[in-house]
Amino acid sequence: MHPAFSVIFLTTLIGAAQGLFLALFTAQSYAAFKLLPQPDAHAFYGQGSFLALVLLVAGLVASFFHLGHPERAWRSAAMWRTSWLSREVIVLPAFMGLVFLYGLAHWLDWHPVLMTLPGGLPVDPTAILGVAGTLLAFALFICTAMIYACLKFLSEWHSPLTVVNYILLGGASGFTLAAAFASVTAPELVSFLAGWATIITLLGLVSRSASLYRNARLKPKSTLQTAIGIKHPRIVQKTQGFMGGSFNTREFFHGQPVAMLRGVKWFFIVAVFPVPLVLLLSAMHGGTAVLAVAFVVQYLGLLAERWFFFAQANHPQNLYYQSIA
Amino acid sequence: MTQLALVIDLNVCVGCQACVTSCKEWNTSGSAGPMVDQNPYGTDPTGTFFNRVQTFEVGEFPNTETVHFPKSCLHCEDPPCVPVCPTGASYKRKEDGIVLVNYDKCIGCKYCSWACPYGARELDEQQQVMKKCTLCVDRIYDMTMTEDDRKPSCVKACPTSARLFGDIHDPESAVSLAIRESGGYPLMPEWGTHPANHYLPRRKTRIKIHEDELERADNPLKVDRQLPKPAMNEPTLDDVTTW
Ligand code: SF4
Ligand code: SF4
Numbered sequence: 001m002h003p004a005f006s007v008i009f010l011t012t013l014i015g016a017a018q019g020l021f022l023a024l025f026t027a028q029s030y031a032a033f034k035l036l037p038q039p040d041a042h043a044f045y046g047q048g049s050f051l052a053l054v055l056l057v058a059g060l061v062a063s064f065f066h067l068g069h070p071e072r073a074w075r076s077a078a079m080w081r082t083s084w085l086s087r088e089v090i091v092l093p094a095f096m097g098l099v100f101l102y103g104l105a106h107w108l109d110w111h112p113v114l115m116t117l118p119g120g121l122p123v124d125p126t127a128i129l130g131v132a133g134t135l136l137a138f139a140l141f142i143c144t145a146m147i148y149a150c151l152k153f154l155s156e157w158h159s160p161l162t163v164v165n166y167i168l169l170g171g172a173s174g175f176t177l178a179a180a181f182a183s184v185t186a187p188e189l190v191s192f193l194a195g196w197a198t199i200i201t202l203l204g205l206v207s208r209s210a211s212l213y214r215n216a217r218l219k220p221k222s223t224l225q226t227a228i229g230i231k232h233p234r235i236v237q238k239t240q241g242f243m244g245g246s247f248n249t250r251e252f253f254h255g256q257p258v259a260m261l262r263g264v265k266w267f268f269i270v271a272v273f274p275v276p277l278v279l280l281l282s283a284m285h286g287g288t289a290v291l292a293v294a295f296v297v298q299y300l301g302l303l304a305e306r307w308f309f310f311a312q313a314n315h316p317q318n319l320y321y322q323s324i325a
Numbered sequence: 326m327t328q329l330a331l332v333i334d335l336n337v338c339v340g341c342q343a344c345v346t347s348c349k350e351w352n353t354s355g356s357a358g359p360m361v362d363q364n365p366y367g368t369d370p371t372g373t374f375f376n377r378v379q380t381f382e383v384g385e386f387p388n389t390e391t392v393h394f395p396k397s398c399l400h401c402e403d404p405p406c407v408p409v410c411p412t413g414a415s416y417k418r419k420e421d422g423i424v425l426v427n428y429d430k431c432i433g434c435k436y437c438s439w440a441c442p443y444g445a446r447e448l449d450e451q452q453q454v455m456k457k458c459t460l461c462v463d464r465i466y467d468m469t470m471t472e473d474d475r476k477p478s479c480v481k482a483c484p485t486s487a488r489l490f491g492d493i494h495d496p497e498s499a500v501s502l503a504i505r506e507s508g509g510y511p512l513m514p515e516w517g518t519h520p521a522n523h524y525l526p527r528r529k530t531r532i533k534i535h536e537d538e539l540e541r542a543d544n545p546l547k548v549d550r551q552l553p554k555p556a557m558n559e560p561t562l563d564d565v566t567t568w
Contacts, residue, residue, distance in 0.1 A: 001439070068433015068453025075430055076411035085436050086411035150409070153442045153516050221515050222442065224381075228394050229510045229524055232383045238391070241345070241377035244370040247447040251438060316513065317444025320379060320396060 001154075002251050003310035006066035011144055012173070012302045013059035014092065015166065017052040018137040019174015019200075020181070021099055024048045025130040026196065027178075027189050032121060039186030041106045045126070048181055049103025052174075056096045084150055088143035095136040102129040141167045148309075155218050156313040161211040168204035169272065169305065173298050175200055176276055179283075180291035187286055194280045194291065201280070201298075205273040208305070212265075215312060222316040237323040248321050254311040264308050271301025328402060328422035329460055330493045330521035331477065332500045332509055333395050336528050337487040340378055340393030347482030348376040348397075348458075356463040357428075361451040373449045375458040376479055390527065395488070397479075398445040398458035399512065399520030400424050406437040406446065415455070421492075422521060423462055428454045442516050460490075493521055 024045050030036040039045075064070040079086040105111075111124040145166035148157040175197035182189040224235045240249075254261075279294035352375060353360040362372030376397040383390045400417075404424050407415050414430035415437050417423070426437075426446075431454040438446040438455060446457045461477035464470065474481065480488045491500035500523075503509055509523035 066434060068435075068448065069431065072412070072430070072432045075414075076432055076434065078413045079408075079411050082408035083411045083436075085409065085434065089411060147436070151440055152405075154439070222513050226513050226515055228381060228392065229512055229526070230381075230383055230392065234385050235381055235383050238380040238382050241342075241379045241396075242374070244364070244372075246371055247373070247438070247450075248444045251435060251448070252444065315439070315444075316442045316516075320444050 001310045001313045001315060002254055003307045004066055006062050006064075008303055008306040008310070009062035010059045010066070011166070012170075012299065012306055013055045013062065014140065014144070015170025015302070016173040016177055016299065017055035017059065017099075018095070018140055019171040020048065020052040020055070020177050021095075021102075021133055021174070022137050022171060023175045023178030023193055023196070024052070025102075025134055027182075027186075027192065028126065028130055030192070032127065036192055037188045039182075039189055041111075041126075042109055044182065044186040044189070046103050046107035047185060048178065049099050049106065051177075051181060052099050053096060053103065056092070056099065060092065060096075084143050084146040088140065088147060091136060091140045091143050095133065095140050098129055098133040098136055102126060102133050105129060138167070141170060148313075153222065153316050154313045155221065156215045157309075159211065159214065161207055161214065164207045165204070165211055168200055168207055169302060172197060172201040172204045172272075172276075173295065173302055176280065176291070176295045176298050179280065180288065180295050183283075183286050183288040183291050190286050190291070191284045194284050197294075198277060198280045201273060201277055208269075208272070220314065220316070222319060224319050227316070227319040237320075240321045240323055243324055246321075248317060252315045252318055252321070256311065261308065261311055264304050264311070268301045268304035268308060271297050272305055273301075275301075326422075326494050327420065327492050328400070328494045328521050329465070329491070330400055330422075330500060330523065331397070331460070331480070332489040332491075332493075332503050332523045332525060334487045334489070334503070334507075334525040335392055335394065336525060337485045338378070338393045338395060338483075339485055339487075340380055340391075341484060342378050343482040343484055344395060344479035344488060345374065345376050345378055347478045349374060351461060351464065351478035352459070355461075357456065357459050359451070360449065360456065363450055371450070373447045373456050375447075375456065392527065395479075396443070396445070397522075398424060398441075399443060399518070399522040400458075400460060402519035402521055403517060404441075405516070405518055406441045409440045410437050422494075423460045424457070425459055425462065426455050426457060428452065428456075431455050442513055442518065443520075465490075493523070 027036060028045060031038050067073060076086055076089045080090055105126045113122040113124055115123050117123060142163060145163040149159060149162040152158045175193055179190055179193035179197050182193050225231060276294040276298040279290050283290035349360060352358055360373040362370060364370045376395060379394045379396060381392045381394055383392055400423055404417055407417050412430045412432055414427045416425060418425060433448060433453040435448055446455050449456045464478065465475050467475060476490050480490045489500050489503055491498040493500050495501060503525060504523045507525045509525050511520040511523055
């Protein structure tokens with residue numbers, strides 16, 4: 001497939017934002033159970049949510065560049081019963097709304113006790129908004145990933161690993177960003193967040209390696225024989241029916257040499273996993289600059305990862321477009 | 326239930342591209358149009374087409390066969406392109422099974438084209454909406470035309486009658502008959518899309534001749550061995566005499 005930068009930015013930006021939000025609420029939950037010191041809620045949760053919101057808005061703006069008719073984008077909420085894309089279109093703004101409300105509640109230090117859980121744990125609006133936001137964050141990961149994973153003839157994508165990767169890689173970048181952000185606003189949480197960022201990055205390494213391993217061994221189900229229905233071991237296309245390009249030759253081919261693909265692959269493998277891991281471990285107890293670099297490097301790596309994700313997928317329609325004459 | 330479809334006879338198609346130009350002409354001026362070309366006279370021309378004729382070579386020289394292969398939307402009975410569309414712009418008509426795009430609803434997200442294994446959909450560069458074969462839905466029901474003209478433009482144009490049009494759910498229709506009796510097959514059956522369009526294979530007329538049909542085993546001359554049997558390459562009586 002031809003990697004579209006609009007979609008690459010959309011998926012990586014909102015992935016980081018979802019991860020960041022999950023990191024914020026994880027910290028809040030731990031603090032509620034007194035497993036972590038209580039940070040400055042106004043600064044850490046409040047501003048952190050707005051940082052997540054900025055990323056979400058940036059992702060949303062990027063996604064509009066993918067559409068031929070962005071002014072009709074509202075229509076895309078219609079078919080949520082059948083289309084994962086439609087579901088994403090609904091869940092994304094809902095999640096943005098919740099992140100906004102969650103951040104606002106913290107920002108305004110609005111903590112009236114709504115009820116008390118058994119054990120004497122007070123529940124305030126941020127806890128409820130946080131739980132709802134967490135559910136939506138996961139729903140959004142699933143919708144985004146299922147857009148790709150549900151296409152059964154794109155076998156590189158048609159796997160549960162796609163969903164796992166979207167969750168873990170988004171989560172990793174979000175927790176790394178949270179650690180960098182905490183080093184400024186809530187230094188007492190840095191080691192906790194950097195620790196989780198390390199764990200999620202390691203899990204991401206396992207699942208992404210698994211999908212690379214799987215994809216390297218795929219055998220295409222469709223062949224030229226099934227494409228035109230002629231039983232003969234040797235069939236070559238002499239002409240695809242036109243000499244210039246067409247939508248089919250532009251949208252479904254990445255057009256890059258194999259060396260480029262391999263280069264991007266190794267770049268992302270290094271930039272998403274070992275480099276941020278080393279930086280995170282070295283800055284467990286603070287170091288804003290190091291953590292910021294860890295996030296930036298990991299994010300750049302994820303851009304490359306997403307590019308590769310698209311470029312690697314081989315669409316069966318390509319069988320019909322192999323020869324110009 | 327009706328499922329309109331094309332049946333394309335690869336045994337007959339000569340790759341003349343008449344259906345391609347006729348399709349483009351009808352549809353660019355019809356309700357699906359315009360189908361605009363970019364750079365039509367430049368170095369890198371490109372444009373939207375609903376129908377393409379491709380050519381494949383089967384076999385190895387000198388035993389090769391050239392197969393011309395017309396390709397358009399197959400109006401799948403289980404179209405994977407429809408449920409993925411977020412706006413409902415892509416839909417399959419209940420009454421005749423034609424898969425269509427509503428150009429006023431389409432947002433140009435291209436997702437449906439990813440979901441079609443056949444590469445049958447093309448985004449119109451100028452209108453930025455998804456386009457594909459409509460089976461000439463604006464022709465086949467047009468009662469101002471004579472019955473003979475109420476067929477897709479490509480079918481009308483084909484000089485060799487390689488394209489048949491009809492309802493494949495009607496067991497007595499010409500298309501059903503062709504599929505049933507001339508070995509019609511769907512493309513990429515492995516994806517379960519159940520394409521409505523079918524293709525008829527190359528067919529050769531062969532007869533099996535057994536040796537005893539060339540040389541009579543019960544030839545009395547041979548049985549009695551009264552005469553020396555002439556070698557196979559000896560002239561026959563027909564060659565040396567005039568009767
Ligand atoms: S051929 Fe492609 S575009 Fe046409 S109905 Fe089938 S899946 Fe959809
Ligand atoms: S490009 Fe148009 S028809 Fe295709 S999925 Fe998007 S909105 Fe639907």
